[in-house]
Amino acid sequence: GGIISGSGSFRDISILRNKQVIKNTDLYSFLLSGEIDSFQFQNGDVILVNPLRDTIEVSGDVGRAYIFELLNNYESVQSIMNFIVPKATVNSFILTFWEDGQETTKQYTLENANTIMVKNGTRLKFLSNYYVNSVEISLEGEYRGPQSMTVEKGTTLFDVLEKVDFTPLSEIRNVRLYRKSVANIQKQLIETMLQDLEARTFTSDSSTVEEASIRNKESSMILNFVERVRKIEPLGQVILSQEDNLDKIYLEYGDKIVIPKRSNVVIVQGEVNIPNALAYREEYDIDDYVNTCGGYGDRANTEKVLLIRGNGEVVQYVSGTSNSPKVNSGDSILVLGKVDSKNILITSSITQILYQIAVGAAVVLKAF
Numbered sequence: 001g002g003i004i005s006g007s008g009s010f011r012d013i014s015i016l017r018n019k020q021v022i023k024n025t026d027l028y029s030f031l032l033s034g035e036i037d038s039f040q041f042q043n044g045d046v047i048l049v050n051p052l053r054d055t056i057e058v059s060g061d062v063g064r065a066y067i068f069e070l071l072n073n074y075e076s077v078q079s080i081m082n083f084i085v086p087k088a089t090v091n092s093f094i095l096t097f098w099e100d101g102q103e104t105t106k107q108y109t110l111e112n113a114n115t116i117m118v119k120n121g122t123r124l125k126f127l128s129n130y131y132v133n134s135v136e137i138s139l140e141g142e143y144r145g146p147q148s149m150t151v152e153k154g155t156t157l158f159d160v161l162e163k164v165d166f167t168p169l170s171e172i173r174n175v176r177l178y179r180k181s182v183a184n185i186q187k188q189l190i191e192t193m194l195q196d197l198e199a200r201t202f203t204s205d206s207s208t209v210e211e212a213s214i215r216n217k218e219s220s221m222i223l224n225f226v227e228r229v230r231k232i233e234p235l236g237q238v239i240l241s242q243e244d245n246l247d248k249i250y251l252e253y254g255d256k257i258v259i260p261k262r263s264n265v266v267i268v269q270g271e272v273n274i275p276n277a278l279a280y281r282e283e284y285d286i287d288d289y290v291n292t293c294g295g296y297g298d299r300a301n302t303e304k305v306l307l308i309r310g311n312g313e314v315v316q317y318v319s320g321t322s323n324s325p326k327v328n329s330g331d332s333i334l335v336l337g338k339v340d341s342k343n344i345l346i347t348s349s350i351t352q353i354l355y356q357i358a359v360g361a362a363v364v365l366k367a368f
Contacts, residue, residue: 003049006052007051007052008049008050008051008052009049009050009051009052009053009069010026010027010028010031010069011026011027011028011069011070011071012024012026012050012053012071013025013026013027013047013048013049013050014047014048014050015039015041015045015046015047015048016045016046016047016048017042017044017045017046018044023039025037026071028069028083032083052069053069053070053120054069054070054072054073054119054120055067055068055069055070055120055121056068056070056080056118056119056120056121056122056123056124057122057123057124058080058084058124058125058126059123059124059125059126060090060093060094060125060126060127061086061087061089061090061126061127061128062084062085062086062087062090062126063084063085063086063087064083064084064085065084066084068080068083068084070118070119070120073119073120074117074118074119075117075118076113076114076115076116076117076118077093077095077108077112077113077114077116077117077118077124078113078114080118080124081113084126086126087126087128089128089130090110090126090127090128091109091110091127091128091129091130092107092108092109092110092126092127092129093107093108093110093113093124093125093126093127094106094107094108094124094125094127095107095108095116095118095122095123095124096122096123096124096125097118097119097121097122097123098121107127132153132253133152133153134150134151134152134153135150135151135152135153135155135251135252135253135254135255136148136149136150136253136254137149137150137151137160137251137253137254137255137256137257138254138255138256138257139160139164139256139257139258139259140256140257140258140259141170141258141259141260141261142166142167142169142170142171142259142260142261142262143164143165143166143167143170143259144165144166144167145164145165151251154250155250155251156246156247156248156249156250156251157175157177157240157246157247157249157251157257158245158246158247158249159247160251160257161175161246161257164259166259169261169262170259170260170261170262171259171260171261171262171263171310171330172259173242173310173311174260174309174310174311174330175240175257175258175259175260175311176237176240176257176258176260176311176312177237177238177240177249177255177256177257177258178235178236178237178238178255178256178257178258179236179237179238179252179254179255179256180236180252180254180255181236181252182234182236182237182238183233183234183235183236184236185236186234186235186236186356186360186361187233187234189356189360190229190232190234190353190356190357190360191230193349193352193353193356194226194229194230194353196349197222197226197346197349197350197353198222198223198226200345200346200349201218201219201222201223201346202219218346222346222350225350229353229357232357232361232363233361234357234360234361235360235361235362236360237312237360239311239312239313240311240312241311241313260310260330262329262330263280263310263329263330264279264280264329264330265277265278265279265280265329265330266278266279266280266284266289266327266329266330266331266332266333267331267332267333268289268290268292268293268332268333268335269332269333269334269335270300270333270334270335270336270337270358271296271297271299271300271301271335271336271337271338272290272293272294272295272296272297272300272335273293273294273295273296273297274293274294275293276292276293278292278293280327280328280329280330284327285324285326285327286305286307286317286319286324286325286327286333287319287320287324289327289333290305290319290333290335296319296335297335297337299337299338300335300336300337300338301335301336301337301338301339301351302318302319302320302335303318303319304316304335304336304351304354304355305317305318305319305333305334305335305336306333306334306335306336306355306358306359307325307327307331307332307333307334308331308332308333308334308359308362309328309331310328310329310330310331314359332362334358336351336354336355336358337354339351339354
């Protein structure tokens with residue numbers, strides 16, 4: 001069955017013969033490098049795995065972020081580094097330990113690794129504290145040039161676009177910027193809304209047995225919906241308008257700049273009878289494009305029709321009203337679906353989530 005993790009020692013293993021210890025073995029060298037001393041066992045020999053004693057927890061910029069066993073009561077940080085494979089950028093470490101009844105944290109540079117000792121219960125975190133003077137970004141779409149670029153920190157979107165070799169088909173007015181930090185915020189926002197929806201689902205009251213049965217089926221569908229939404233990854237798009245000063249938008253590591261190609265197409269999707277891509281017609285409004293796709297579907301929420309501009313800007317429209325926003329070539333029309341629930345709060349929550357994923361991830365999802 002092997003050594004019991006958390007109870008048995010990997011570093012203090014004794015071999016007994018005639019009730020006498022004849023050899024002690026440390027398995028760390030075997031686990032980490034495949035090396036182990038050869039030994040000839042005899043009939044009746046006993047392998048004794050001694051109890052686990054002192055351990056430390058290692059984390060941070062290392063290849064092996066695990067709990068490590070100490071062979072002695074105290075060991076230097078340098079000796080621990082022989083096991084953890086620190087990254088080349090590591091230049092400092094933090095010790096967290098108990099002293100005089102309270103938790104204490106101290107930080108040291110890597111030059112002190114030989115003299116600083118760790119003991120049982122210490123948490124050891126390795127850090128790469130250095131200033132990064134450059135950021136790496138990527139470019140996609142209709143342009144001539146490299147797909148990635150390393151620029152100095154403080155470089156703006158305007159600085160990069162000024163160097164891009166655009167083609168006659170580049171749609172410069174709809175340049176898009178996607179940012180990981182924005183995607184993380186969108187993901188957190190959606191997760192908060194999902195947790196609120198789950199709470200409302202589990203706390204809904206039922207006055208009759210029949211209503212309780214309906215609530216139970218509805219809850220199952222809602223949980224399935226929540227599971228599907230959690231798999232969706234937001235795009236993290238930073239909306240850029242014609243009025244924005246691109247010289248004030250500083251680029252971050254991992255930013256993606258997309259130069260779209262000129263398009264004479266309008267995409268209609270969601271709760272319409274025949275989702276399709278249509279040739280742009282200047283005189284058409286939103287309802288005209290939807291009608292060309294067979295009209296609104298039975299489950300269409302005609303009060304939640306979204307016009308997604310080529311630059312990612314979102315305009316909400318209520319079908320049948322006279323204030324239909326102007327549709328431009330390259331725009332998309334998203335028709336969200338209705339939510340069938342007798343609980344007004346649940347309906348409101350799901351509608352908001354559908355809106356967020358349509359805007360943040362460009363995905364039209366059916367609730368049930």
